[in-house]
Amino acid sequence: MAASWYSTSQYTADEFVESSGAVLFDLSSEEKRVCLIHYAEKDEWLLAKGRRNCGESRKDAALREVEEETGYKCHIHPVTLLTRAPEATESDDIPDQARSYPNISDHFMLTIRELDDNSGVKLIWWYIAVFDKRPGDKTPSAVGEFTAECFAYDEALQKLTFQDDRNVLSRAIALVEGS
Known part of the structure; x- marks a missing residue:
């Protein structure tokens, strides 16, 4: 039996956790x-994300997690996205290469993080979302362990505690701004 030509890692379901999150724009x-969330216990500024439930779509998990952690209802915001995934209407035999598509509501980034105890990996699928209502229409109090606050792009990038979150936010801003 031949080995794969490609570098491959495989994980059983107990060796990975799948999460979804969204960068929430006003x-x-x-x-x-x-919108960022502040985790007061560790004094960390973060993007909203969390584990996907069994049977839940990644997109639904992202929207649920954002609402749970920020207190705001939101919806996925379509952007022009460079992706290797073909459109549903394209034939199956198109080349596997990145193409630009307008009005895409799919995830725009994937973060793969080693679990703390080296027992596997965490996959975080990232989406772009916008408020269903203007943030001024409702000011949520702390939601569980988090407090939500909106910032201008530059300030949000400086506020985020972790570089990985800054990378996600930078890419999301570029997509929303069409650059």
């Missing part, structure tokens, strides 16, 4: 803003 005014 695009309702001239000064566009992004």
Whole structure:
């Protein structure tokens, strides 16, 4: 039996956790803003994300986690996305290469993180979302362990505790701004 030509890692279901998150934008005014969560116990500024439930789609998990952690209802925001996934209407035999598609509501980034105890990996699928209502319409109090707050892009990038979150936010901003 031949080995794969490709570098491969495989994990059983007990060796990975699948999470989804979304970068939550307020695009309702001239000064566009992004919503971060503050985890007071560790004094960390983060993007909203969390584990996907059994049977739940990644997209639904992202929307649920954002609402649970920020207190805001939101929806996925379509962007022009460079992706290797073909459109549903394309034939199966198109080349496996990145192409740009307008109005895509799929995940735009995947983070793969080693678990703390080296027992596997955490997969985090990232989406872009916008508020269903303007943030000024409702000011949620702390939601569980988190407090949500909106910031201008530059301030949000500086506030985030972890570089990985800054990388996700930078890419999301570029997609929302069409660059």
